[in-house]
Amino acid sequence: MSVLKKSLLFATGGCGYVGLELLWRGWSHGSMFLAGGCAFLLLGQVDRRVSRLGRKAVVGAWAITAVELMTGLLANRDHSVWDYRGQPLNFLGQICLPYSL
Numbered sequence: 001m002s003v004l005k006k007s008l009l010f011a012t013g014g015c016g017y018v019g020l021e022l023l024w025r026g027w028s029h030g031s032m033f034l035a036g037g038c039a040f041l042l043l044g045q046v047d048r049r050v051s052r053l054g055r056k057a058v059v060g061a062w063a064i065t066a067v068e069l070m071t072g073l074l075a076n077r078d079h080s081v082w083d084y085r086g087q088p089l090n091f092l093g094q095i096c097l098p099y100s101l
Contacts, residue, residue, distance in 0.1 A: 006041065013040020031075035039067045065100040 017036020072094030085093035
């Protein structure tokens with residue numbers, strides 16, 4: 001895949017992620033652009049490597065959750081960007097099962 005195509009996919013994922021947050025919460029954070037771009041690139045890899053739709057959904061959800069955890073551990077240590085500590089089945093307040101599903 002060319003650098004241009006990867007860059008466009010990254011930008012699309014970043015804008016999409018920020019856009020979803022703006023619709024859901026009314027605000028976003030710059031780290032969400034990076035998380036969305038990385039998640040979109042990972043989803044492209046999942047699409048190419050996993051054949052069955054159900055498995056794509058499960059692996060894709062896992063990949064996005066992993067990106068959110070890494071982003072949270074790097075950019076959300078004080079829980080100022082998001083805080084899942086009050087949600088059931090959370091891990092360090094960075095990810096939680098209901099949002100992963």
